[in-house]
Amino acid sequence: MADVVSRYLSFLGAGTGEDIAGLFAADAVVEDPVGGQVLQGRDALTSFYSRVTAAENSAELLTLRMAGNSAAFHFRVVTTTEDQVITIEPIDVITFDDHGLITGLRAHWSAEDVHTVTR
Amino acid sequence: MADVVSRYLSFLGAGTGEDIAGLFAADAVVEDPVGGQVLQGRDALTSFYSRVTAAENSAELLTLRMAGNSAAFHFRVVTTTEDQVITIEPIDVITFDDHGLITGLRAHWSAEDVHTVTR
Numbered sequence: 001m002a003d004v005v006s007r008y009l010s011f012l013g014a015g016t017g018e019d020i021a022g023l024f025a026a027d028a029v030v031e032d033p034v035g036g037q038v039l040q041g042r043d044a045l046t047s048f049y050s051r052v053t054a055a056e057n058s059a060e061l062l063t064l065r066m067a068g069n070s071a072a073f074h075f076r077v078v079t080t081t082e083d084q085v086i087t088i089e090p091i092d093v094i095t096f097d098d099h100g101l102i103t104g105l106r107a108h109w110s111a112e113d114v115h116t117v118t119r
Numbered sequence: 120m121a122d123v124v125s126r127y128l129s130f131l132g133a134g135t136g137e138d139i140a141g142l143f144a145a146d147a148v149v150e151d152p153v154g155g156q157v158l159q160g161r162d163a164l165t166s167f168y169s170r171v172t173a174a175e176n177s178a179e180l181l182t183l184r185m186a187g188n189s190a191a192f193h194f195r196v197v198t199t200t201e202d203q204v205i206t207i208e209p210i211d212v213i214t215f216d217d218h219g220l221i222t223g224l225r226a227h228w229s230a231e232d233v234h235t236v237t238r
Contacts, residue, residue, distance in 0.1 A: 035187020063193055065210045065227040068154020072210035072227035074182055074193055091184045091191035093212055093227070108184040108191035
Protein backbone atom coordinates (compact mmCIF):
# COMPACT_ATOMS: atom_id res chain seq x y z
CA MET A 1 0.00 0.00 0.00
CA ALA A 2 2.84 2.42 0.85
CA ASP A 3 4.37 1.73 -2.56
CA VAL A 4 1.10 2.51 -4.35
CA VAL A 5 0.71 5.75 -2.37
CA SER A 6 4.28 6.68 -3.30
CA ARG A 7 3.62 5.96 -6.98
CA TYR A 8 0.34 7.90 -6.87
CA LEU A 9 2.12 10.99 -5.53
CA SER A 10 5.00 10.56 -7.96
CA PHE A 11 2.59 10.26 -10.91
CA LEU A 12 0.75 13.42 -9.77
CA GLY A 13 4.03 15.21 -10.35
CA ALA A 14 5.44 13.44 -13.39
CA GLY A 15 2.94 10.94 -14.73
CA THR A 16 0.01 10.71 -17.09
CA GLY A 17 -3.69 10.04 -16.60
CA GLU A 18 -3.05 6.49 -17.78
CA ASP A 19 -0.25 6.03 -15.24
CA ILE A 20 -2.52 7.01 -12.36
CA ALA A 21 -5.60 5.17 -13.64
CA GLY A 22 -3.42 2.05 -13.90
CA LEU A 23 -3.10 2.01 -10.11
CA PHE A 24 -6.88 1.49 -9.81
CA ALA A 25 -9.13 -1.56 -10.15
CA ALA A 26 -11.41 -1.53 -13.20
CA ASP A 27 -14.53 -0.43 -11.30
CA ALA A 28 -12.79 1.82 -8.75
CA VAL A 29 -14.58 4.86 -7.38
CA VAL A 30 -12.97 8.27 -6.84
CA GLU A 31 -14.50 11.18 -4.90
CA ASP A 32 -12.03 14.11 -5.05
CA PRO A 33 -13.02 16.14 -3.16
CA VAL A 34 -15.44 14.25 -0.89
CA GLY A 35 -18.87 15.71 -1.54
CA GLY A 36 -18.01 16.40 -5.17
CA GLN A 37 -18.66 14.34 -8.28
CA VAL A 38 -18.18 10.59 -7.89
CA LEU A 39 -16.16 9.08 -10.74
CA GLN A 40 -16.14 5.37 -11.50
CA GLY A 41 -14.13 3.22 -13.88
CA ARG A 42 -10.84 3.45 -15.77
CA ASP A 43 -12.10 5.75 -18.55
CA ALA A 44 -13.50 8.32 -16.14
CA LEU A 45 -10.37 8.14 -14.00
CA THR A 46 -8.01 8.40 -16.97
CA SER A 47 -9.86 11.49 -18.12
CA PHE A 48 -9.88 13.05 -14.65
CA TYR A 49 -6.21 12.37 -13.95
CA SER A 50 -5.19 13.49 -17.44
CA ARG A 51 -6.56 16.93 -16.54
CA VAL A 52 -4.79 16.81 -13.16
CA THR A 53 -1.44 15.78 -14.61
CA ALA A 54 -1.65 18.35 -17.44
CA ALA A 55 -0.73 20.95 -14.80
CA GLU A 56 2.77 21.41 -13.42
CA ASN A 57 2.52 19.66 -10.05
CA SER A 58 4.77 18.40 -7.33
CA ALA A 59 3.49 16.20 -4.52
CA GLU A 60 5.04 15.32 -1.17
CA LEU A 61 3.90 12.84 1.48
CA LEU A 62 3.50 14.37 4.94
CA THR A 63 1.95 11.52 6.99
CA LEU A 64 0.90 7.97 6.08
CA ARG A 65 -1.18 5.61 8.25
CA MET A 66 -2.02 2.11 7.11
CA ALA A 67 -4.62 -0.16 8.67
CA GLY A 68 -6.59 -3.11 7.34
CA ASN A 69 -7.06 -2.63 3.60
CA SER A 70 -6.84 1.17 3.83
CA ALA A 71 -4.19 3.85 3.66
CA ALA A 72 -4.86 7.36 4.96
CA PHE A 73 -2.34 10.01 4.08
CA HIS A 74 -1.78 13.72 4.47
CA PHE A 75 0.16 15.20 1.60
CA ARG A 76 1.04 18.46 -0.11
CA VAL A 77 0.39 19.20 -3.79
CA VAL A 78 1.93 22.33 -5.27
CA THR A 79 0.64 23.38 -8.70
CA THR A 80 2.50 26.08 -10.58
CA THR A 81 0.71 28.01 -13.33
CA GLU A 82 1.90 30.95 -15.39
CA ASP A 83 0.91 33.41 -12.68
CA GLN A 84 0.09 31.43 -9.52
CA VAL A 85 1.46 28.87 -7.08
CA ILE A 86 -1.41 26.83 -5.62
CA THR A 87 -0.85 24.64 -2.57
CA ILE A 88 -3.32 22.09 -1.18
CA GLU A 89 -2.65 19.65 1.66
CA PRO A 90 -5.48 17.08 1.53
CA ILE A 91 -6.04 14.00 3.63
CA ASP A 92 -6.83 11.15 1.24
CA VAL A 93 -8.10 7.68 2.10
CA ILE A 94 -7.44 4.83 -0.32
CA THR A 95 -8.85 1.31 -0.07
CA PHE A 96 -7.22 -1.66 -1.79
CA ASP A 97 -8.26 -5.01 -3.18
CA ASP A 98 -6.27 -8.23 -2.68
CA HIS A 99 -4.20 -7.48 -5.80
CA GLY A 100 -2.98 -4.13 -4.43
CA LEU A 101 -5.17 -2.17 -6.82
CA ILE A 102 -7.04 0.86 -5.53
CA THR A 103 -10.78 0.23 -5.22
CA GLY A 104 -11.69 3.63 -3.81
CA LEU A 105 -10.16 7.05 -3.18
CA ARG A 106 -11.74 9.77 -1.08
CA ALA A 107 -9.94 13.11 -0.91
CA HIS A 108 -10.73 15.34 2.07
CA TRP A 109 -10.13 18.99 1.22
CA SER A 110 -12.25 22.01 0.41
CA ALA A 111 -11.89 25.44 -1.16
CA GLU A 112 -10.83 26.80 2.24
CA ASP A 113 -7.75 24.56 2.11
CA VAL A 114 -6.50 25.98 -1.20
CA HIS A 115 -3.67 28.48 -0.71
CA THR A 116 -2.88 30.59 -3.75
CA VAL A 117 0.10 32.90 -4.13
CA THR A 118 0.57 35.19 -7.14
CA ARG A 119 3.95 34.69 -8.78
CA MET B 120 -18.14 19.09 12.25
CA ALA B 121 -15.05 20.88 13.61
CA ASP B 122 -16.86 21.36 16.92
CA VAL B 123 -17.70 17.65 17.18
CA VAL B 124 -14.09 16.71 16.41
CA SER B 125 -12.95 19.13 19.10
CA ARG B 126 -15.38 17.64 21.63
CA TYR B 127 -14.36 14.10 20.66
CA LEU B 128 -10.69 14.89 21.37
CA SER B 129 -11.55 16.75 24.55
CA PHE B 130 -13.66 13.83 25.81
CA LEU B 131 -10.81 11.39 25.04
CA GLY B 132 -8.82 13.36 27.59
CA ALA B 133 -11.44 14.28 30.19
CA GLY B 134 -14.74 12.63 29.36
CA THR B 135 -16.63 9.41 29.91
CA GLY B 136 -17.79 6.64 27.62
CA GLU B 137 -21.27 8.19 27.74
CA ASP B 138 -19.90 11.60 26.74
CA ILE B 139 -18.22 10.20 23.65
CA ALA B 140 -21.07 7.82 22.71
CA GLY B 141 -23.42 10.82 22.91
CA LEU B 142 -21.65 12.33 19.89
CA PHE B 143 -22.79 9.37 17.78
CA ALA B 144 -26.06 8.48 16.04
CA ALA B 145 -27.92 5.51 17.54
CA ASP B 146 -26.77 3.02 14.89
CA ALA B 147 -23.30 4.48 14.29
CA VAL B 148 -20.41 2.21 13.32
CA VAL B 149 -16.88 2.46 14.71
CA GLU B 150 -13.82 0.65 13.34
CA ASP B 151 -10.83 1.61 15.53
CA PRO B 152 -8.43 0.58 14.16
CA VAL B 153 -9.55 -0.04 10.59
CA GLY B 154 -9.30 -3.78 10.02
CA GLY B 155 -10.19 -4.48 13.66
CA GLN B 156 -13.52 -5.26 15.28
CA VAL B 157 -16.48 -3.28 13.96
CA LEU B 158 -18.65 -1.86 16.77
CA GLN B 159 -22.19 -0.67 16.20
CA GLY B 160 -24.70 1.12 18.39
CA ARG B 161 -24.66 3.26 21.53
CA ASP B 162 -24.19 0.39 24.01
CA ALA B 163 -21.17 -1.04 22.19
CA LEU B 164 -19.69 2.44 21.80
CA THR B 165 -20.31 3.41 25.43
CA SER B 166 -18.56 0.24 26.53
CA PHE B 167 -15.63 0.78 24.14
CA TYR B 168 -15.12 4.43 25.01
CA SER B 169 -15.51 3.73 28.73
CA ARG B 170 -12.44 1.52 28.46
CA VAL B 171 -10.62 4.19 26.43
CA THR B 172 -11.43 7.03 28.83
CA ALA B 173 -10.56 4.94 31.90
CA ALA B 174 -6.92 5.58 30.98
CA GLU B 175 -5.13 8.89 31.58
CA ASN B 176 -5.18 10.43 28.10
CA SER B 177 -4.54 13.74 26.46
CA ALA B 178 -5.44 14.40 22.82
CA GLU B 179 -4.35 17.16 20.46
CA LEU B 180 -5.54 17.98 16.95
CA LEU B 181 -2.72 18.16 14.38
CA THR B 182 -4.60 18.59 11.06
CA LEU B 183 -8.30 18.75 10.19
CA ARG B 184 -9.79 18.55 6.70
CA MET B 185 -13.53 18.80 6.12
CA ALA B 186 -15.34 17.94 2.90
CA GLY B 187 -18.92 16.94 2.17
CA ASN B 188 -20.30 15.13 5.21
CA SER B 189 -16.85 13.95 6.34
CA ALA B 190 -14.06 15.15 8.56
CA ALA B 191 -10.58 13.64 8.30
CA PHE B 192 -8.15 14.52 11.04
CA HIS B 193 -4.65 13.70 12.17
CA PHE B 194 -4.26 13.88 15.92
CA ARG B 195 -2.03 12.82 18.78
CA VAL B 196 -3.18 10.80 21.78
CA VAL B 197 -0.81 10.44 24.72
CA THR B 198 -1.74 7.82 27.31
CA THR B 199 0.16 7.78 30.59
CA THR B 200 0.19 4.60 32.68
CA GLU B 201 2.05 3.83 35.88
CA ASP B 202 5.19 2.91 33.98
CA GLN B 203 4.75 3.98 30.35
CA VAL B 204 3.92 6.94 28.12
CA ILE B 205 2.21 5.71 24.96
CA THR B 206 1.81 8.03 21.96
CA ILE B 207 -0.30 7.31 18.87
CA GLU B 208 -0.98 9.77 16.03
CA PRO B 209 -3.86 8.26 14.01
CA ILE B 210 -5.70 9.64 11.01
CA ASP B 211 -9.41 9.27 11.73
CA VAL B 212 -12.29 9.79 9.31
CA ILE B 213 -15.71 10.66 10.70
CA THR B 214 -18.95 10.91 8.73
CA PHE B 215 -21.94 12.89 9.93
CA ASP B 216 -25.70 12.83 9.53
CA ASP B 217 -27.82 15.93 8.98
CA HIS B 218 -28.15 16.43 12.75
CA GLY B 219 -24.39 16.65 13.25
CA LEU B 220 -24.23 13.22 14.87
CA ILE B 221 -21.44 10.86 13.94
CA THR B 222 -22.63 7.96 11.77
CA GLY B 223 -19.24 6.34 11.28
CA LEU B 224 -15.67 6.56 12.55
CA ARG B 225 -12.71 4.81 10.96
CA ALA B 226 -9.36 5.14 12.72
CA HIS B 227 -6.25 4.56 10.61
CA TRP B 228 -3.35 3.41 12.78
CA SER B 229 -1.56 0.15 13.46
CA ALA B 230 0.76 -1.38 16.03
CA GLU B 231 3.70 0.13 14.12
CA ASP B 232 2.39 3.61 14.91
CA VAL B 233 2.37 3.08 18.68
CA HIS B 234 5.37 4.72 20.37
CA THR B 235 6.01 3.59 23.93
CA VAL B 236 8.46 5.17 26.34
CA THR B 237 9.17 3.73 29.78
CA ARG B 238 8.72 6.31 32.54
